Amino acid sequence: MSYQHTPYAKPDPYNALQIPIYQSDAFEFNSAEEMEAAFTGKTADHSYSRVSNPTVQFFEERVRSVTEAYSVTALNSGMAAISNTFLTLAKAGSNIVTSTHLFGNTYSFFKSTLGAFGVEARCCDLTNLDDVSAHIDENTCGIFLEIITNPQMEVANLKALSEIAVKAGVPLIADTTIVPFCAWKAKDLGVHIEVVSSTKYISGGATCLGGLIIDYGNFNWDKSPKLKKLASEHGAASFTYLLRKEIHRNLGAYMTPQVAYLQTLGMETLQVRFAKAAGTCLQLANALEQVDGIVSVNYTALNDNPFYELSNAQFGPLPGAMLTFDLESRERCYRFMNHLKLIKRATNLFDNKSLAIHPASTIFGTFTEADRRLMNIKQETIRLSVGLEDLDSLLDDITQSLNTSK
Numbered sequence: 546m547s548y549q550h551t552p553y554a555k556p557d558p559y560n561a562l563q564i565p566i567y568q569s570d571a572f573e574f575n576s577a578e579e580m581e582a583a584f585t586g587k588t589a590d591h592s593y594s595r596v597s598n599p600t601v602q603f604f605e606e607r608v609r610s611v612t613e614a615y616s617v618t619a620l621n622s623g624m625a626a627i628s629n630t631f632l633t634l635a636k637a638g639s640n641i642v643t644s645t646h647l648f649g650n651t652y653s654f655f656k657s658t659l660g661a662f663g664v665e666a667r668c669c670d671l672t673n674l675d676d677v678s679a680h681i682d683e684n685t686c687g688i689f690l691e692i693i694t695n696p697q698m699e700v701a702n703l704k705a706l707s708e709i710a711v712k713a714g715v716p717l718i719a720d721t722t723i724v725p726f727c728a729w730k731a732k733d734l735g736v737h738i739e740v741v742s743s744t745k746y747i748s749g750g751a752t753c754l755g756g757l758i759i760d761y762g763n764f765n766w767d768k769s770p771k772l773k774k775l776a777s778e779h780g781a782a783s784f785t786y787l788l789r790k791e792i793h794r795n796l797g798a799y800m801t802p803q804v805a806y807l808q809t810l811g812m813e814t815l816q817v818r819f820a821k822a823a824g825t826c827l828q829l830a831n832a833l834e835q836v837d838g839i840v841s842v843n844y845t846a847l848n849d850n851p852f853y854e855l856s857n858a859q860f861g862p863l864p865g866a867m868l869t870f871d872l873e874s875r876e877r878c879y880r881f882m883n884h885l886k887l888i889k890r891a892t893n894l895f896d897n898k899s900l901a902i903h904p905a906s907t908i909f910g911t912f913t914e915a916d917r918r919l920m921n922i923k924q925e926t927i928r929l930s931v932g933l934e935d936l937d938s939l940l941d942d943i944t945q946s947l948n949t950s951k
């Protein structure tokens with residue numbers, strides 16, 4: 546893949562083939578004039594690593610060349626990517642049109658953290674286009690969704706949502722963590738801003754947290770509640786302009802050079818790791834449907850899944866390396882978890898090792914039962930993130946655990 550050959554500024558005194566880790570808070574200038582130019586934005590020289598850093602910039606550039614984006618900003622977690630995005634888009638009185646089917650911290654960030662500043666999260670059914678339209682008004686700063694919701698595995702039609710969004714002058718923002726950008730093109734389906742927890746596939750083996758904001762530069766911001774003032778001067782670059790010149794500096798959640806280095810290594814093997822893990826996930830999903838004790842399996846590439854066609858059209862034949870399955874009760878789920886030998890009891894997704902979790906009692910454990918019902922989080926569900934082990938080893942562990950935990 547050509548992006549693995551992303552160049553960095555030479556000469557490097559040792560001709561290093563891998564990007565060096567520029568572990569330095571600040572950068573020296575040759576003159577007061579150069580310093581002024583950098584600080585006033587006339588040049589793009591690095592000055593301070595909360596604002597930019599050569600190693601992080603190299604990682605951003607590598608992601609940009611895969612996604613063909615206008616700009617990429619790397620932050621220190623997926624939540625930092627989501628919070629920076631919405632602090633760029635929203636102001637008091639704005640609303641976000643979204644769903645209750647969200648990653649737990651994203652839901653809490655919208656409802657509690659942004660709610661306290663007068664931003665409203667309007668939850669609707671994103672698979673019902675009329676419902677989406679009915680929730681949009683002139684104060685809507687974005688439509689936000691996860692491309693395959695976790696753990697419900699719901700898929701919305703991105704092209705159709707993008708048409709509604711563009712007509713209303715509202716950007717479509719997608720959290721694409723579940724299916725990495727090496728497998729499909731969000732831009733072609735009308736996504737304007739993509740956010741990713743690079744903690745997951747990209748970190749390459751669960752070594753470090755990270756987040757990405759990918760701006761495709763394909764949106765006209767002149768109706769945006771907050772960005773319309775900038776749009777006459779900066780046009781399609783308005784979002785990145787405000788994010789990079791103000792928001793991310795003030796929030797101070799930029800990626801660190803050590804992390805950018807590790808995630809650059811992760812990027813080099815992303816495609817092969819993803820193909821192996823997602824391929825195993827599909828085979829496992831098919832096999833689990835025949836296993837005694839499993840009530841149902843949820844994976845959008847299964848032929849009988851209600852989102853099969855849409856998922857295949859949008860994300861291709863391998864929609865991620867995560868599946869869920871239901872057992873007969875919460876107690877059975879606990880016994881199953883406790884008898885696993887190979888699969889790890891852990892949160893996180895897309896580690897090289899397979900991970901199992903009971904979402905209702907953990908990720909959503911502090912939510913009220915009413916909120917869990919609203920979010921369709923069931924006590925009978927196990928979530929499995931498939932790693933790089935062989936299919937047979939995983940299937941053996943699952944069946945032995947089901948058999949000994951009856």
Ligand SMILES: *Cc1c(COP(=O)(O)O)cnc(C)c1O
Nearest residue numbers: 622623624648722742744754755
């Ligand atoms: C993990 C995750 C996040 C949050 O990412 P962090 O890196 O843990 O902050 C957001 N969205 C989705 C879909 C995730 O899986």
